[in-house]
Amino acid sequence: MITYTFLAIILIFSIYCFNDRNAMNKYMFHPYSIHHNKEHYRFLTHAFIHGDFMHLAFNCIALYGFGLGLEEQFFGNPNIFDPRLGKLYYILLFTGGIYAASFTEYYRNKDNPDYSSLGASGAISSILFCYIMISPLSSISFFFFPMKGWIAGVLLLGVSYFLIRRKKTSTYSDNISHESHFWGAIFGIAFILILKPKILLHFIDQIMSSFQ
Known part of the structure; x- marks a missing residue:
């Protein structure tokens, strides 16, 4: 299972970097180093390291909860994809979610040596919102309150957008990359709709049927 492979890499690499701060500094997302030192590997490697055990646990639980189901039931379903293509798409x-979640912060901070970030939030947002598009009526917890997936998705996008705007117009900062959540989510939605455009009609039909 590809999800288990991602989880293993994230766990091993994150714990390694917990014990080696030089490695963490080398592999985290640092737009200044990417732009000025051509360290392009940081676009990818930062997603496999985390700041602390809480950050690591939260992302691993989310990846396991949504990624495994998405891989098994959709991308790994031979009635939907050729098995090899399904693995590649997943x-x-x-x-793709990692890169999509990073570009806005790269362009905004490529000349800012003080900005850095890390974590798999962008990739997991892509997986979560792909999952929501396929199964919008599945129950998802939003701040520990269970609700239908499509409602949680709307709230997550709305909250992320609000916090992005607030960060731009005030000095408030919570040290969370809401841009990663937002653009990772947008990538997940766009990816599945490009791959399977009929998903949009299926998504709408499921939501409408829930009101009948």
Whole structure:
């Protein structure tokens, strides 16, 4: 299972970097180093390291909860995809989410030596919102309150957008990359709709049927 492979890499690499801060500094997302030192590997490597055990546990639980189901029931379903293509698409969803979640912060901070970030939030947002598009009526917890997936998705996008705007217009900062959550989510939605455009009609039909 590809999800288990991602989880293993994240766990091993994160714990290694917990004990080696030089490695963490070398592999985290640092737009200044990417732009000025051409350290392009940081676009990818930062997603596999985390700041602390709480950050690591939260992302691993989310990846296990949504990624495994998505891989098994959709991308790994031979009635939907050729098995080899399904695996490739799932990898592209995860890695594409990493890059999509990073570009806005790269361009905003490429000349700012004080900005850095790390974690798999962008990739996991891509997986979560791909999952929501396929199964909008599945129950998802939003701040520990269970609700239908599509409602949680709307709230997550709305909250992320609000916090992005607030960060731009005030001095408030919570040290969370809401841009990663937002653009990772947008990538997940766009990816599945490009891959399977009929998903949009299926998504709408499921939501409408829940009101009948």
